[in-house]
Amino acid sequence: MQTKQNTYTLVWFTTNLRIQDNTVLAHALKLNHPLIGIYCFDPRHYETTTYGFKKTEKYRARFTIESVQDLKNQLESLNIPLFTFYEKPEIAIPKLCKTYSISDICLQKEFTSEETQTIQNLKAKVSKHTSFHELYDQFLFHPDDVLIHVNNIPKVFTNFRKVLEKTCAVRSLFKIEKQDAIKIKNTTTIPNLKILGFSEFTTHTQTAFPFSGGETAAQNRLNTYVFETKKIGFYKKTRNGLLGTDYSSKFSAWLANGCISARQIYWAIKEFERTEFKNESTYWLIFELIWRDFFKFIALQHGNAIFKIDGINQQSYNWKTNPTLIKKWCSGATPERFVNANMMELNKTGWMSNRGRQNVASYFAKTLELDWRVGAAYFESLLIDYDVHSNYGNWLYVAGVGNDPRNRTFNVKLQADRYDEHGKFQKQWLQNTLFE
Template sequence: MNIYWFRNDLRLHDNEGFLKATQKADEVLPVFVFDPRLFEKTPMGFHKTGIYRTRFLLESVADLRASLREKGGDLLIRIGEPERVLAELAQHYDAEELHLSKEIAQEETDVESSLSKRLKQLNVDMIFTWMSTLYHVRDLPLAINRLPEVFTDFRKNVEKNAAVRPTANQPESVDSPADCEAGEMPTLADLGFTEAEITPPDPRGVLDYQGGETAGLQRLQKYLWESDHIATYKETRNGLLGADYSSKFSAWLSLGCLSPRRVHEEVKRYETERTANNSTYWLIFELLWRDFFHFVMLRWGTRLFKPSGLKLDKDKRWRHDRDLFEKWQTGQTGVPFVDANMREIAATGFMSNRGRQNVASFLAHDLGLDWTWGAAWFESLLIDYDVCSNWGNWNYVAGVGNDPRQDRYFNQYSQATRYDPEGSYVKYWLPELAKVPTDKIHRVWQLSPAEQQEYGVVLGEDYPLPIVEGDKWLK
């Protein structure tokens, strides 16, 4: 009998590790463990895994359980430290092997190491399968310690010299032990959330995110085959409002509800059967960015989590002003484009890629605050949180990553007028500015007292005064 430990691979399609576990034994015990450490409060005072991400995770695990039951098996669910829970299960069921996907970030690998020590005492082998990226790590045309510092160099090398492996089949059936006590799905309260924190999803969100492989495959089908939105992806991907300006696959990719190889496979089929253009290529291009950040994490490890980043710049001094940080968190900076994005993520757990770059730049460069605070806030809130992409991108924007351009700075006014020219996005999330004209919406700090009265917004009362000198962006 084998155990399969599901982590960030909550799917049956293209799950090579799970398929292998079912092929190597007559019975397999699928397990998911909710680790309480991942839901605790951080030193900053918010949950490490916040309400939106937790809700999406619960839905994804429930969907996986339903899929396994359809195949005759089940998903054993427990709350506890995985290294302890899994060792106890291995001993109880006299398991021969424990199969799992290979993770690369420190917290995950620390748990793997702890589990490995316990399983060695039981003579149980751990069998890892690499499944998190589009390109398999062993198929890269270069060693990880020779990974290029620049994404473009990585992309060109990989596109020219490597191939994406075909997707793996699903097991036709799953046989779990007859005495498997599956356990109940935990509630949000079981995972430490208070009644005040458990609020229904905000209806203003770009998408009604539903966790799980079923919903992920439906989104893939809709975005490609039912709507053809992929055909204009490159032109619309910097949008801010609506469900379809971008694919939104990232949430399902983050928990492995969607396989990147499955997405790639479907895009290639779409190119063959319908059209191939810059937009279809650009979606694969984004999957390559995702791969790059995974391999960056594999090469540089814990350096991504340190304020000095990949550059190990010890001379840079970051500010640690909690009051300023809270204004950024809550969308009270007095800079409409920043505030609209920060209110969206706080209300829904999602923010566009364009918004993420801008608010990160504002925190790191305009406020000079410790960028790791911002990365931790995103980790808590984002439905599509991916440890490699999140911390890699924050390194990049904060100017401590391996980007050849130093201090990747975003001018908030020019960004706002370019990507929200009518002010529609700002007014959507900042209704107090609804009456401000388009030509003034992105520089409200310039409104005269008479204009404030005319537009129904008093600066410092209805909307905050800016915490930075906004006119610097207009010069």
């Protein structure tokens, strides 16, 4: 393709770390200037928060480094250089704009406060002549294709799902082609764990999430889980599991940083249904992807209320902030073995199953009546797959200030009996601690 050579388009990668089916990248290419990519490891993401723990712990930090390394390799194969900095975007990007003549900046459209504030800060610092192009790319169902106004998004998931399934289609996938080579010297490097403030570490031998970050690893997992092993065909039966890599898809971490799109997973499942078989399980994974969209639409609808103690319900409870109880929960030292085992798993691996998350969150917010935002912030710190909408949406839901119409409390003893009948999971994480 002929491109205009004097000016460049900058693609600012955030949580869309892939080249294929990347709406922002595709849009940038249409502007017909040569492309430069940038990714900023934002120092604010690696600071200690007012709750006393890091905003991002080592597990997600390493997964992000791996994802950005893979993105850089993928972009190189398209002749697009990726500049990487350990600097705030509002500082790094204006500097890059001064070095190169950048006419357009393309990025994923965001709608939560920290992200939008960073974008505002940047806009204030670059030339008025630079055009910004912000595009949604994190949804399964594109917000522009959803016929109901965002203010009228149903509060109950089932109603939301039914409307979307009836009235909305998932957009098709597109391929990004190789570009003409451009002569730009890129000497930037990807920061290592040490630079981000961590020591190197080895992956726990019993982790349920032994995977690496990056588009390549995400595509491998998609192929393995769906087509090679056909485990997708048993998903509904296994999804409440606690041990091993295959009880659920494990797509969440790659989805959270955009190494894979929800659309790519959806269309892979459709292909599987067409060529192999279709059953309740193949549908159920799509059903779960709609849950993911639900919390994104709730964030879009309610803005900052998703971070407020009274949540989207404006529901006041007598929340406690007992530091000893919080510490015991975080370190897996409560009177409940099942809660402790899950917290141990999280602390040692950065992973916890959905069943585990529901139980420990319910125990924190409903049984101990602790300020749910502290629990959510702890998850934000530790989880490899932390995603702002899914994390805060689920915490609101479990804490009774969100979208659960039944406002349930989990009985963790009964849950342990049901989902860890022989105590294998509890033994794995509680016994190990005695020998470490």
